[in-house]
Amino acid sequence: MLHGVPFVSVSRGDRIESIHAIAACAMTVDGEVLLAMGAIDEPVYLRSAAKPFIAAAVVRAGAAERFGLDDRDLAIMSASHNGEPDHVAAVRALLAKIGAQPADLQCGAHAPSYEPAALALAEPPTVLHNNCSGKHAGILALCRMLDAPFADYLEARHPAQRAILALCERVSDDRFGADRLGVDGCGIPVYATSLRHAARSFARLATLTELEPDDAAALARVRAAMIAEPFYVAGTGRFDTDLLRAGNGRIVCKAGAEGVHASALLDLGAGLVLKVVDGTRRAAAPAAIALLSQLGALDAMQVSALGSHASIAVTNVAGARVGTVAALGGN
Amino acid sequence: MLHGVPFVSVSRGDRIESIHAIAACAMTVDGEVLLAMGAIDEPVYLRSAAKPFIAAAVVRAGAAERFGLDDRDLAIMSASHNGEPDHVAAVRALLAKIGAQPADLQCGAHAPSYEPAALALAEPPTVLHNNCSGKHAGILALCRMLDAPFADYLEARHPAQRAILALCERVSDDRFGADRLGVDGCGIPVYATSLRHAARSFARLATLTELEPDDAAALARVRAAMIAEPFYVAGTGRFDTDLLRAGNGRIVCKAGAEGVHASALLDLGAGLVLKVVDGTRRAAAPAAIALLSQLGALDAMQVSALGSHASIAVTNVAGARVGTVAALGGN
Numbered sequence: 001m002l003h004g005v006p007f008v009s010v011s012r013g014d015r016i017e018s019i020h021a022i023a024a025c026a027m028t029v030d031g032e033v034l035l036a037m038g039a040i041d042e043p044v045y046l047r048s049a050a051k052p053f054i055a056a057a058v059v060r061a062g063a064a065e066r067f068g069l070d071d072r073d074l075a076i077m078s079a080s081h082n083g084e085p086d087h088v089a090a091v092r093a094l095l096a097k098i099g100a101q102p103a104d105l106q107c108g109a110h111a112p113s114y115e116p117a118a119l120a121l122a123e124p125p126t127v128l129h130n131n132c133s134g135k136h137a138g139i140l141a142l143c144r145m146l147d148a149p150f151a152d153y154l155e156a157r158h159p160a161q162r163a164i165l166a167l168c169e170r171v172s173d174d175r176f177g178a179d180r181l182g183v184d185g186c187g188i189p190v191y192a193t194s195l196r197h198a199a200r201s202f203a204r205l206a207t208l209t210e211l212e213p214d215d216a217a218a219l220a221r222v223r224a225a226m227i228a229e230p231f232y233v234a235g236t237g238r239f240d241t242d243l244l245r246a247g248n249g250r251i252v253c254k255a256g257a258e259g260v261h262a263s264a265l266l267d268l269g270a271g272l273v274l275k276v277v278d279g280t281r282r283a284a285a286p287a288a289i290a291l292l293s294q295l296g297a298l299d300a301m302q303v304s305a306l307g308s309h310a311s312i313a314v315t316n317v318a319g320a321r322v323g324t325v326a327a328l329g330g331n
Numbered sequence: 332m333l334h335g336v337p338f339v340s341v342s343r344g345d346r347i348e349s350i351h352a353i354a355a356c357a358m359t360v361d362g363e364v365l366l367a368m369g370a371i372d373e374p375v376y377l378r379s380a381a382k383p384f385i386a387a388a389v390v391r392a393g394a395a396e397r398f399g400l401d402d403r404d405l406a407i408m409s410a411s412h413n414g415e416p417d418h419v420a421a422v423r424a425l426l427a428k429i430g431a432q433p434a435d436l437q438c439g440a441h442a443p444s445y446e447p448a449a450l451a452l453a454e455p456p457t458v459l460h461n462n463c464s465g466k467h468a469g470i471l472a473l474c475r476m477l478d479a480p481f482a483d484y485l486e487a488r489h490p491a492q493r494a495i496l497a498l499c500e501r502v503s504d505d506r507f508g509a510d511r512l513g514v515d516g517c518g519i520p521v522y523a524t525s526l527r528h529a530a531r532s533f534a535r536l537a538t539l540t541e542l543e544p545d546d547a548a549a550l551a552r553v554r555a556a557m558i559a560e561p562f563y564v565a566g567t568g569r570f571d572t573d574l575l576r577a578g579n580g581r582i583v584c585k586a587g588a589e590g591v592h593a594s595a596l597l598d599l600g601a602g603l604v605l606k607v608v609d610g611t612r613r614a615a616a617p618a619a620i621a622l623l624s625q626l627g628a629l630d631a632m633q634v635s636a637l638g639s640h641a642s643i644a645v646t647n648v649a650g651a652r653v654g655t656v657a658a659l660g661g662n
Contacts, residue, residue, distance in 0.1 A: 010589070010610055013513030015523055017376055018589050018610025021352075045348055108648030130648060182344035183653040192346055258341070258349050278609040279341055279349025317439030317461060322514040 005290040005327045006037050008276070008283035012314065012323035019328070020259075020283035024274035025195035026295055029203040029210055033196075034270055034295060040199075043192035044275050045182055047256030048080045050168060050191065051135055052205060052222050057167040058138045060218035061145035067097045069141075074225030075232035076134030080255060082235030083112025083129035090232055091133045098141045102127055104150050107136045107186040114235055132186035134232075139164070139188070156181055156189040165191060170215060171201040185257060195273050198262060202271025205252060206264035223252050223264070239285040239309045246302045251292070257281075261288045265297045272297070282325050285309040290327035336621040336658045337368050339607070339614035343645065343654035350659070351590075351614035355605035356526035357626055360534040360541055364527075365601055365626060371530075374523035375606050376513055378587030379411045381499060381522065382466055383536060383553050388498040389469045391549035392476040398428045400472075405556035406563035407465030411586060413566030414443025414460035421563055422464045429472045433458055435481050438467045438517040445566055463517035465563075470495070470519070487512055487520040496522060501546060502532040516588060526604050529593060533602025536583060537595035554583050554595070570616040570640045577633045582623070588612075592619045596628045603628070613656050616640040621658035 010018040023038025055077040063069060069077075073094045081087040095101065107130040111118040118125070127133055139153055139160050148159040155161065165176050168191055174180075176191040184190040193201075205223060208216045226233050230244035233254070243253050243263070253263040259276025261284040272291060276283040289310040292298040303310060314323030341349040354369025386408040394400060404425045412418040426432065438461040442449040449456070458464055470484055470491050479490040486492065496507050499522055505511075507522040515521040524532075536554060539547045557564050561575035564585070574584045574594070584594040590607025592615040603622060607614040620641040623629040634641060645654030 012376060012521070014510060015374065015376070015513060017513070018608065020609045043346065045343060045346070106649070108650075110648050179345060182346060182348070183647060183651070185647045185653075187647050187649055187651075190343070277349065278351045278611055278614075280609055280611055283609075316514060316516045316518050317441050318437070318518055319439075320514070320518070322516075 005287065005294070007328040008286045008325060009328040010282070010314065010323065010325050017323065020280055021277040022274055022283065022287045023195060023277055024272065024287070024291055025199040026270055026272040026291070027196065027199040027203055028268065028270045029200070029207045031200070034268070035272070035291060038277065040195040043180060043194050044260065045190045045192045045256070045258065046198055046262070047184060047190055047258060047260050048132070049198070049254045049256035049260045049262040049273070051078045051080070052219070052226065052252070052254055053168050053171055053201065054078075054135055054164050055138055055222045056215065056218040057164040058142045059221050060167065060214050061142050061163060063098070063138075063141040063145050064221060066145065067141055069094070069097065071225040071228040072232055073097065074222050075229035077138035078222055078226055078254065079134045079233045080131045080240075081134060081232065082114035082117060082238060083125065083131065084114050084117045084235050087134075087232065087235060088128045091128050091137055094134065094137045095140070098137070098144055100137065100140045100150070104140055105130075105133055105136045106154055107132045114237070130186060136186065154187045161189055165189065167215060168201075170212060171204055171219075172197045173200060195275060198273040199271040202262050202264045202273060203269065204271070206266045206271060207269045226252050239288075242306060242309060243288070246298070246305045251297060253288075255284060259284050261285070263288065263292065263297070265292075265295065268295065268297055270295070282312060286312065286325055286327045336618065336625070338659040339617045339656060340659040341613070341645065341654060341656050348654065351611055352608040353605055353614065353618045354526060354608055355603065355618070355622055356530040357601055357603040357622070358527065358530040358534055359599065359601045360531070360538045362531070365599070366603070366622060369608065371526040374511060374525050375591065376521045376523045376587075376589065377529055377593070378515060378521055378589060378591050379463070380529070380585045380587035380591045380593040380604070382409045382411070383550070383557065383583070383585055384499045384502055384532065385409075385466055385495050386469055386553045387546065387549040388495040389473045389476075390552050391498065391545050392473055392494060394429070394469075394472040394476050395552060397476065398472060400425070400428065402556040402559040403563055404428065405553050406560035408469035409553055409557055409585065410465045410564045411462040411571075412465060412563065413445035413448060413569060414456070414462065415445050415448045415566050418465075418563065418566060419459045422459050422468055425465065425468045426471070429468070429475055431468065431471045431481070435471055436461075436464055436467045437485055438463045445568070461517060467517065467519075485518045492520055496520065498546060499532075501543060502535055502550075503528045504531060526606060529604040530602040533593050533595045533604060534600065535602070537597045537602060538600045557583050570619070573637060573640060574619070577629070577636045582628060584619075586615060590615050592616070594619065594623065594628070596623075596626065599626065599628055601626070613643060617643065617656055617658045
C-alpha cells in the first residue's frame with residue numbers, strides 16, 4: 001500500500017507560505033486499499049463529486065430514452081461547468097428537450113466561474129450560469145419520469161431526491177440518514193460518506209461491476225458521455241476537463257466543493273477520492289495528480305501535459321509569478 | 332500560558348466539513364509568552380498585517396508634516412480597503428496632497444473587495460480600487476521625502492523599501508535578508524518573520540516602548556489614525572473595522588493575506604499574531620476573536636458585538652444558511 005503525498009504547499013519566493021493537508025483513499029472494486037491517508041473512515045460530503053451518480057439516477061429512470069438525451073446533455077448534467085456560452089447553450093437545449101424553463105431551476109444565479117465569461121456578460125448572470133444548472137435540469141428530467149412536481153424538487157423527501165440518494169447508497173454500500181445529509185450550495189441535499197466508501201463507488205464506476213444491472217447500464221452511459229464531452233463537464237482551463245482529456249478514456253473524474261476530488265481509474269479497476277482537509281480548492285488538483293501518478297494511473301507524459309494543474313502559479317495583481325502551489329514530497 | 336483554540340471548523344448541517352489549523356503567539360512587550368500554538372518560531376510572511384509599520388516608516392520620514400496628512404490619510408495608508416467610493420476618494424485625496432497621480436501607482440487594478448461596490452462600477456476597476464492603493468500612495472510620499480524616483484519603487488533595493496524594511500526590522504528585532512523576502516500580491520517586497528517576533532512588534536505597537544523615539548512617535552501617529560478612522564482601514568462589514576470599533580481604542584488590528592491576523596492589545600501591553608496554517612481567510616476572524624477572548628482582551632459584550640465574525644454563516648446561492656465557520660473547542 002502506498003502512503004501518498006499528505007501535503008500540498010503554497011510557496012512565495014523560496015519560502016512555504018501555507019500548507020494544505022490531504023486525506024485520500026484509493027481502493028479496487030474488490031476492496032483492496034491501494035492508498036490510505038488521513039481519516040478515511042470519517043464521512044465527508046462529496047459535494048459535486050457525486051454528480052456522475054446523480055446523472056446516473058436520471059438515466060436509470062429512463063430519461064435518456066424518453067427525451068433523446070445525447071452525450072452533451074449527460075455531460076452537462078454531470079458538470080460543475082464554467083458558465084461559458086456553450087455551457088449555457090447546452091443547458092438551454094437540455095431544458096427544451098424535457099419541456100422545462102430556466103425559471104424552473106432553483107439553483108440560484110451566480111456569475112460564471114470562468115472569468116472571461118463573467119466579464120463578457122452584458123446582463124446580470126442567470127440560473128443558467130450557475131455551475132450546477134445542468135444537474136438541476138437533469139433533476140427536472142427525473143421529476144418528469146417520476147411524474148413528480150417541480151416545485152419542491154430541492155427537498156430530500158421529494159421522489160427525485162429519494163431516487164438519487166437511493167442510487168448513491170447502492171453504489172457506496174452506505175446509508176444516508178438525516179445525520180449524513182446537508183444542503184449544497186445550489187440547494188439540493190448532499191450526502192456524507194467516508195473516503196473509503198466513496199473510493200469504492202468510484203471503483204465501481206471504473207469497472208461497472210458489483211452493481212445492479214440497471215445502475216451499471218446507467219453509469220456506463222454517463223461515463224461514456226463524460227469521456228466524449230469533457231468540455232461540458234467543466235470547461236476552459238479546468239482540471240477535470242484536462243484530466244478527462246489526458247486520461248484518454250481511462251480516467252473519469254469529478255471535483256467537488258471544499259477540496260474534494262474523485263476519479264474512476266479504468267485500468268486499475270479502482271477509485272481514488274481525496275479531500276483537502278481545510279476545504280481549499282487550490283490544493284485538490286496538485287494532490288490528485290501526485291496521487292494518480294503514484295498509483296500508476298498517469299504516466300510521466302500525462303503528468304507533464306497536466307503541468308499547469310500540478311504546479312499552479314501564484315501570481316500578483318500585475319500577473320507576475322511570485323509563488324507556486326504544488327504537492328510536497330512524496331514516497 | 333494559555334494553549335488556545337487550535338482549530339476553526341466549517342460545518343454543513345450537523346457535520347464538520349472542513350477544518351483549519353491555527354498557529355499563534357501572544358507576547359507582552361517584556362517577552363512573556365501569553366499564548367503559543369503551533370510553529371511560532373517558523374518565519375511567516377506578515378503580508379498586509381505589516382501595513383501599520385509601513386505607514387509608520389512614511390510618517391517617520393516626515394511625510395505627515397510636509398504633506399499635511401490627517402488621520403484619514405494615515406488610515407488608508409495602513410488599509411486593506413474595500414474599494415468603496417469613500418476609500419477611492421481618500422486615496423485620490425492623498426495622492427493630490429503628495430503631488431502624485433493614480434498612474435504613478437504600480438499596485439495593479441482589481442475589482443473592489445466589497446461586492447456591492449464591485450457590482451456598482453460602471454467602468455472597469457482602476458488601481459485606486461486595489462485594496463493596497465493607500466499603502467502604495469504612502470510609499471510615493473516616502474519617495475518624495477527621500478527624493479527617490481517613483482519608477483522603481485517596487486524594488487527591494489529602492490530607498491523607500493529599504494527605509495520600510497529597516498523600520499520593520501527594528502520593531503521586530505529581526506533581520507530580513509534575501510531568504511526572508513517575497514513579493515506581495517500588489518508587487519512590493521513582503522518579509523517573513525516568526526509569530527514570536529511578530530507578536531513582539533505588535534506588543535511594541537501596543538506600548539510604544541522598547542522603540543527608538545522616532546519610531547515610537549511615528550507608530551503613535553499611525554495607531555491614533557487607525558483608531559480614529561476604522562472605516563478607512565478596511566470598510567463595510569469587515570472584521571478589522573468592526574474589531575477596531577469594538578476595541579474602543581484599546582485594540583489596534585490588521586489582517587494579512589493567507590490567513591494572517593495581528594493585534595496590538597493596549598491594556599495587556601501585548602501583541603497577538605496568528606496564521607491560519609493553510610492560508611484561508613475565512614478562519615482568521617473566528618480564531619482571532621476566540622484567542623482575544625481567552626486572553627481577556629475582549630469581554631463577553633465585545634465578543635457578542637462581533638458575533639457575525641466569530642460565527643460566520645455558510646450560505647447557499649439562494650442565501651439560506653447551511654453551515655457555520657467557528658472556532659472549535661478551546662480551553
